[in-house]
Every structure is written in structure tokens, then in C-alpha cells.
Amino acid sequence: MELPDPRALVRPHEVHRDLYRCPRVFELEMQRLWARAWLYVGHDSQVPEPGDHVALSLGAQPVLMLRRDDGGIAVLHNRCAHRGAPLAPEGPGRAQRLLRCPYHGWAYRFDGRLAGLPQRAGYDGVDFDASAAARGLTPYGEVAVHRGFVFARAQAGGPGFEAAMGELLGALDLICDRSPRGRLRVAGGVLRSLVRANWKLYLENINDAVHPPSTHASVTDAAGAAWTARQAEAATVGAGVDPEGPPLAMRQLLPFGSGFEFFDRMGARLLPHGHSILGTQHSIHSGYSAQDVQALREAHGEQRAAQVLAFAPQNVVFFPSMALKGSPQVMRVLRPLAPDRTLVEAWAFEPEGAGPQALPGALLYNRQVFSPLSMVAHDDLHLFEGQQRSLDADGHPWVSLQRGARAGADETPPRDVGGLDEGLLRNQYRAWVEMMEAR
Amino acid sequence: MTIPTHEQLVDFVAHEARLLDEQRWDEWNALFADDGWYWLPASPAATDPLREAAHLYDDRLLREVRLRRLRSPQAHSQRPPGRGHHLLQAPTLLGVDAAGGTFELRTPFLYTELRAGHTTTLPGTARHTLVLVDGALRIRLKRVDLLHADQALPAVEFYL
Numbered sequence: 334m335e336l337p338d339p340r341a342l343v344r345p346h347e348v349h350r351d352l353y354r355c356p357r358v359f360e361l362e363m364q365r366l367w368a369r370a371w372l373y374v375g376h377d378s379q380v381p382e383p384g385d386h387v388a389l390s391l392g393a394q395p396v397l398m399l400r401r402d403d404g405g406i407a408v409l410h411n412r413c414a415h416r417g418a419p420l421a422p423e424g425p426g427r428a429q430r431l432l433r434c435p436y437h438g439w440a441y442r443f444d445g446r447l448a449g450l451p452q453r454a455g456y457d458g459v460d461f462d463a464s465a466a467a468r469g470l471t472p473y474g475e476v477a478v479h480r481g482f483v484f485a486r487a488q489a490g491g492p493g494f495e496a497a498m499g500e501l502l503g504a505l506d507l508i509c510d511r512s513p514r515g516r517l518r519v520a521g522g523v524l525r526s527l528v529r530a531n532w533k534l535y536l537e538n539i540n541d542a543v544h545p546p547s548t549h550a551s552v553t554d555a556a557g558a559a560w561t562a563r564q565a566e567a568a569t570v571g572a573g574v575d576p577e578g579p580p581l582a583m584r585q586l587l588p589f590g591s592g593f594e595f596f597d598r599m600g601a602r603l604l605p606h607g608h609s610i611l612g613t614q615h616s617i618h619s620g621y622s623a624q625d626v627q628a629l630r631e632a633h634g635e636q637r638a639a640q641v642l643a644f645a646p647q648n649v650v651f652f653p654s655m656a657l658k659g660s661p662q663v664m665r666v667l668r669p670l671a672p673d674r675t676l677v678e679a680w681a682f683e684p685e686g687a688g689p690q691a692l693p694g695a696l697l698y699n700r701q702v703f704s705p706l707s708m709v710a711h712d713d714l715h716l717f718e719g720q721q722r723s724l725d726a727d728g729h730p731w732v733s734l735q736r737g738a739r740a741g742a743d744e745t746p747p748r749d750v751g752g753l754d755e756g757l758l759r760n761q762y763r764a765w766v767e768m769m770e771a772r
Numbered sequence: 773m774t775i776p777t778h779e780q781l782v783d784f785v786a787h788e789a790r791l792l793d794e795q796r797w798d799e800w801n802a803l804f805a806d807d808g809w810y811w812l813p814a815s816p817a818a819t820d821p822l823r824e825a826a827h828l829y830d831d832r833l834l835r836e837v838r839l840r841r842l843r844s845p846q847a848h849s850q851r852p853p854g855r856g857h858h859l860l861q862a863p864t865l866l867g868v869d870a871a872g873g874t875f876e877l878r879t880p881f882l883y884t885e886l887r888a889g890h891t892t893t894l895p896g897t898a899r900h901t902l903v904l905v906d907g908a909l910r911i912r913l914k915r916v917d918l919l920h921a922d923q924a925l926p927a928v929e930f931y932l
Contacts (some may be wrong), residue, residue, distance in 0.1 A: 522814055522825035525924035529890075551847035555840035563833055582834055676924050681825065693822040701834075705925040706812065706827040708838055714927045715849035715888060 334661050337361055339769035343762045347731040350724040351766075352503035353531040354611050359672040366653065366768040367392030368487040371497050373655035373666055374408055376399050376682075377481040378518035383443050384428035388421040390668055391485065391654075396473045397421060398483060399432070401443045406478055408485040409445045409470040413437075420470070432470075445470035463515075480509045483517060484651075492606070501651060507644040508659040511624060511691075512684030513632035517662060520683035521696045526705040528677055530717035532653070532669040533761075535677060538713060539648050539656045539665070540611055540757040543736070545589050548716060552708050553590030553751060556583060585661070585698055588617035588697055589709060599647065599752040607652030607764030609757050613749070616647035622660045625688050632744075633684075647752075661698040662691065673721050679703035706715060736757045775870050776909055782863050784879050785900055789858040800931070801832070805903055805910040810835060810931060812916045827873050827921075828931075835931075836848055842929070849929060854887035856930040866899070873904040874912070883932045892898040892926055895919045 337358045342349040351358055372391050379387050380400040387398045395411040397420055411419050418436035421428075426627075429442040431448050439450045447469040461467050463477050474487040477494035479502055484494060495502065509515050526533055538544065545553075560583050579587070600613040622642065629638040644658045657664045662682040669675050679697035703710040724732075737754030739747075746763075750756045776784075784803075791800040804810075814825040821829040830838065841847055863879040879898045884891060896918040903912045916932050 521823060522818075524814055524825055524827065524921070525922075526925040527926050529926070548848070551844040552837070553843045554846065555844055556837045559833060559836040559840055562836070580833070586837065689823075696822070696825055697829075700826055700829060704827040705815075706928050708834075708841060711849040711927050711929055712847065718888070 336771075339766050344731070346735040346759065347733050348762050350730045350732060352732075353534060353721065354672055356672050359531075359598065359669070361769060362669070363393040365770075366765065367669070369491055369768050370653055371477065371484045371486045371494055371651075372653075373651055374449065374476075374483040374485050376517070376519045376680075377406055377478060377483055378516075379425060380406070382427070384430070384432065385425070386421055386428065386432070386614065387425050388419065388423050390423075391473065391487075392669065394487065395419065395524055397470075399443055399445075403444075406476060406483050407444050407471040408476045408483070410473055412471070413439055414441075414447060414466045414469055414471070415439045415450070426679060432607050441470055444576055459460075476668055480505055481518075486681075491768075493496065497606055498651075499606075499608070500604055500610075502651060504610055504644070504646070504649045505657070506646070507641050508649070508657060508662070509684075510633055510637065510641045511629070511662065511687065513628045513686040514626075515632075516685045517682040518685060519680055520692050521681045524679040524699050524704045526677045526679075526703070526710070526714070528675045528717060529673060530675060530714075530721040531672055532667050532675040532764075534717045535667060536650070536653060536656075536761065537758050539650055540601075540609060540761070542599065542611065542647065542752040543593070544713075545591070545596065548712050549589045549709060551712055552586060555708075556586040557590065560587070581694055582697060582701065584621045585694075585701055586708070588620060591617060593753060597751040597753045601750050601752050601754060601757055603748055603750065603756055603760040606767075607650075607761045607766075609650045609652075609760060610646050610648075611650070611752060611757060612645070612647035614644055618647065618658060618660050619645045621694070624660070624691070628687065650761075652761060658698075661695040663695050663698055663703070665703065672680055677703070696702060734762070774907065774929055776875065776904075778865060780909070781865060781875055781877060781902065783875055784902065785898075786860060788900075788911070788914075789860055789881070793855075793857055795842075795856075797842065801835050801839060803909075803911055803914045803916075804832060804835070805905050805912050806832060808832065808911045808913065809826075809912050810869075810911075810916075812918065812932065813921060815922050816917050827925075828916075838931075849887065849927065852888070854885060854929055856932075857862075857884045858882075858885075858932075865898075875902045876900065876910075877902070881932075885930060887927070887929060890926065892928055894928065894932065896932065898923075899932075 338759050342352055375387050375398045383400050383402045385400045397409045397411040399407045405682050413434040418434055433440045440448045442448050476485045509517055599615050602610045602613050648656045650656050655666050664680045666678040679699045683692040734755045737756050776925040810830045811821050812828040818824045841882040859882040861880040866876040866878050868875050877900045880896050884893045899915040902909050
């Protein structure tokens with residue numbers, strides 16, 4: 334069967350609907366884009382001791398993130414070298430001394446080398462040591478760890494980790510330095526949503542600041558009205574207005590109701606390989622922070638602490654698999670399941686040494702905004718799922734990404750743009766084409 | 773103070789579910805004590821609503837926000853309006869602290885939500901901690917443990 338031509342599906346200011354609905358495009362995305370990109374795998378705080386592991390899917394690939402004996406991180410295919418059974422079920426686990434396949438008992442060292450198998454004499458008649466099985470568990474590909482964040486790439490080729498990530502690593506450093514020790518750890522547990530829409534419809538939304546006034550009016554109006562009523566009630570009973578202002582739950586929700594001017598001024602930076610930072614100047618998260626400022630100054634110095642606290646982006650997008658916020662410290666991980674199905678995970682971080690107040694704020698944000706039972710995401714998800722169906726409309730196959738485009742800017746797109754600029758999405762699709770083309 | 777009978781306690785739980793299914797949101801919210809919480813953890817083993825992930829942990833103010841949102845003409849996901857349905861097993865009285873006026877009930881249920889043509893069915897168990905406020909039963913805590921608490925879920929919009 335003929336492969337889809339990625340270049341025919343993406344124009345400078347619009348993309349074809351087949352990007353979101355065609356099973357062959359999805360399959361090619363898994364074989365090319367998701368295999369060639371540096372994907373977020375997990376965080377090393379999830380596997381503190383040798384033998385600790387997490388089984389998960391990267392693109393369509395079942396993998397195991399495993400702490401080796403030498404303290405490094407291995408990312409291996411979660412497939413026994415023998416007959417293909419999974420070494421571990423999805424989720425976290427801990428192996429003692431060796432990783433053992435539950436099916437026939439083949440055992441592996443924590444770097445994937447085969448350590449032993451039962452009834453070895455049965456292999457005397459074949460040149461076992463020269464076989465694929467004898468090589469043990471297959472590495473997923475290259476692995477890189479930055480500040481505990483583990484990334485991996487299945488196919489060699491293209492820029493190495495540091496070149497591919499570029500300025501994102503500096504952004505990650507700023508986010509990690511919200512800990513006086515410069516380290517975050519995954520904490521509290523994960524929330525998972527099943528979205529009946531293509532992964533790119535979700536990812537576009539992470540870089541879309543035009544939608545809040547129309548999409549999120551239901552929750553921002555409700556939060557505003559409920560909070561006003563609460564204050565009026567407090568005034569009637571003579572309790573007065575809380576000098577600390579609205580509770581954190583309201584300070585997280587109300588800024589979703591900010592206007593276009595606010596969102597445009599927050600600014601965005603387009604980075605190579607589809608990456609971006611939305612909210613370089615400020616964001617809806619700038620107004621709250623559960624940070625012990627003094628501890629940060631002592632740890633990092635006055636200047637660095639100020640820089641760290643000033644960086645509160647709406648989203649730092651690690652194309653194509655992950656988006657991170659600095660305050661609250663939460664992360665979304667995308668796992669495409671099918672052209673019209675995506676699993677989205679919401680994780681929370683605790684900054685080490687920053688006191689107990691940060692984690693509850695991150696978990697509150699995930700509850701309110703990212704849970705499948707949240708208050709904010711319902712309108713988003715409903716619209717993505719509707720988009721997925723409406724793109725079946727045959728009359729108009731192109732999706733417009735024209736906002737902010739300038740004549741002649743296609744060859745050298747601007748680096749810094751307004752927060753409302755669909756240049757963020759055009760930047761993603763330039764990378765999409767690069768990573769989808771035959772090599 | 774009159775101690776409620778077993779029947780009154782069970783009726784309270786059934787009435788609470790009925791108010792949800794009939795979307796009588798204000799009457800439902802009024803069943804909570806002023807300091808009452810609704811908690812739906814993201815793990816059946818959860819013990820700390822603030823330091824462990826949860827899908828919902830709502831005090832009175834957050835319940836008001838959520839219920840106001842459901843009635844908003846701008847709630848896109850409620851066009852067309854969704855519907856929820858509770859099928860309850862008979863509640864079991866887990867504990868009574870008559871002196872303190874606290875009553876605990878456990879109610880297995882099957883909750884079904886219909887929204888935008890999709891039907892989601894979720895088995896779970898509700899634990900009600902009820903107190904007497906001015907002689908009337910009120911909810912101090914409703915904890916809902918879903919069988920699928922830690923699994924990927926589609927959007928679920930109403931209180932369970």
C-alpha cells in the first residue's frame with residue numbers, strides 16, 4: 334500500500350484533516366515521528382533503587398524504565414528475549430537481584446543482559462550464544478537523563494539529545510531550581526484520561542491561548558460567581574474579607590477567565606524540532622506560587638532565585654510527548670493509542686527541600702484542571718472529541734493555522750511571538766513534516 | 773438530640789443519590805455540613821486527600837463552582853445535557869458514635885453517566901460519614917472509591 338506523503342498534508346498555514354483521522358498516517362507517525370523524537374520516558378525518582386522499574390508505552394512500543402546496578406537508567410523493550418512475554422506488568426515494580434520473566438523464568442541483570450535460564454542443557458545442541466535470544470533484553474534506543482527527567486529515542490539519526498532539546502534544557506533547569514536542591518521528585522500519583530481524539534488535537538490545545546475565553550467561560554463564570562457569593566455571605570455575617578484573598582483553588586481557576594490581551598502579552602518562544610514555551614513573560618500561573626522564597630535565595634543566590642521565580646510559563650512543550658508547568662509543578666504526558674484515541678497522564682512533582690506546601694498545590698491543580706472529573710477539562714475534551722468527528726466533513730479538508738502568519742516569514746519564522754499566535758502550531762507541523770519524511 | 777434510626781440513615785443515602793440523579797443540585801449540596809467534603813481518590817488505598825492524587829476533593833465552595841458550571845449555558849459539554857444514574861446496593865451501617873453524633877455507612881453502587889452519546893458505567897463504593905447538625909443529618913465526608921480509580925477514565929461530569 335502506498336505510504337501517505339507527509340509534505341502533501343502540511344501547507345505553510347494549514348494542515349490536512351488526514352493528519353488527525355487517517356490510520357496510515359497514524360501508523361507512519363509511530364514508525365517515524367515517535368521513533369525519531371526524544372520522548373519523555375519517566376522520572377528517575379520513580380526508580381530510586383537498582384531493580385526498580387516502570388513498565389509503560391512509548392508511542393506504540395512497550396518499554397521498561399529500569400534502574401541499573403551502576404545507578405544509571407536503562408530503557409529496554411518490555412519483551413522477554415525468549416518467547417516475548419512481558420517482563421513486568423504496566424506500572425511500577427521492584428525486582429530483587431535479577432529481573433525474572435514470569436513465563437519460563439529467564440533471568441536478566443538490570444542492564445538487560447541475560448543472566449540465566451532454566452534447563453540450560455536443553456540448548457547444548459544449538460549455537461545459543463550466537464542467537465538473538467542470548468543478547469538479552471533489547472535496548473529501546475538512546476537514553477538521556479537531564480535533572481532526573483529520562484528521555485529516549487528509538488532510532489538513531491538527527492540531532493543528539495542536547496542539540497535536539499536546545500533551550501528546553503534551560504527551561505527545565507529553571508523549573509527544577511524551584512527546589513533549593515535543584516531536584517524534583519514525582520509524588521502523589523497520576524491521573525489518567527482517555528480522550529477520544531487524535532493526540533495532535535490535544536497537543537495543539539496545550540499551545541493555544543485563544544480558546545480560554547470561549548471554551549472556559551463556563552468554569553470561570555461559575556468560579557467568579559461562587560467566590561463573589563461567598564464574600565457577600567462573609568460580609569453579612571460580619572466575618573469580613575479574608576486578608577489572604579481567595580483560596581488557592583480560586584486563584585488557580587479565576588485566571589482562566591483572562592482576556593485576549595493578557596494571553597497575547599504573555600508571549601511565546603518557538604524552538605526547533607517542534608518545541609516551544611508559551612508564557613515567556615507571564616501566564617495564568619504567575620499569580621500564585623507555593624515557594625519558600627528565602628530558601629531559594631539561600632540555595633541559588635538572589636539573582637538566580639529571582640530568575641527562577643519569574644519563570645512561570647503556561648506550558649513548556651517537549652514535542653511531541655510532554656508538557657510541563659513550573660508553577661504549579663505538574664506535567665502532562667501524551668500516549669497516542671489510535672488515530673482517534675489518546676491517553677493523557679497528569680503527574681505532580683514535589684520540589685526537594687522546598688517544604689510540604691508545594692505538592693498539595695500541584696495535586697489541587699491536577700484535580701481541578703486535568704482529571705477526567707475536573708472542572709476545566711470537560712469543555713476542552715468535549716470540543717476535541719467533537720472536532721475529531723466533525724473533521725469527517727468532506728466539504729473542507731483543511732485546518733486553518735493562519736493566525737499571526739506574515740508574508741515571507743515561512744523561511745525564517747520569528748523566534749518570539751505573541752501568546753495568541755498560531756505560529757506555535759505551525760512550528761509543531763514544520764517539525765512534524767521533518768520527522769515524518771523518508772530518510 | 774434524637775438518634776436517627778437505621779431506616780432514617782439508609783433513607784438519607786438513597787435520597788442523596790436521588791437528588792443527584794434528578795439534578796436537584798442545590799438541595800443536594802445542602803445535605804452537606806458547612807465543613808463537609810466530597811472526596812473521590814485516584815487510588816483505593818488513598819489516606820491523604822491533600823498529598824495523594826484525587827479526582828475530586830471538594831469543599832462547599834468548590835461544589836458550588838462545579839454545580840454552577842453545570843448549569844451555565846456556556847458549559848459546552850452539557851449540550852446536550854448529560855444524565856446520571858445510581859443503582860445502589862442496600863447501605864450497611866459501619867459504625868455509630870451516638871455520643872459524638874457520627875454515623876458511617878457503606879454503599880456499593882453502579883453509576884452510569886450518559887453524555888454526548890457516550891455511556892460510561894463505573895462500579896464503586898460510597899462511604900458516608902454523617903453527623904447531626906441542629907438535629908438533622910448532614911454529610912461530613914462522602915468518600916467514593918471507584919473500581920477504576922487509578923485507571924484511565926473518559927470524562928465523567930457529575931458527582932457520583
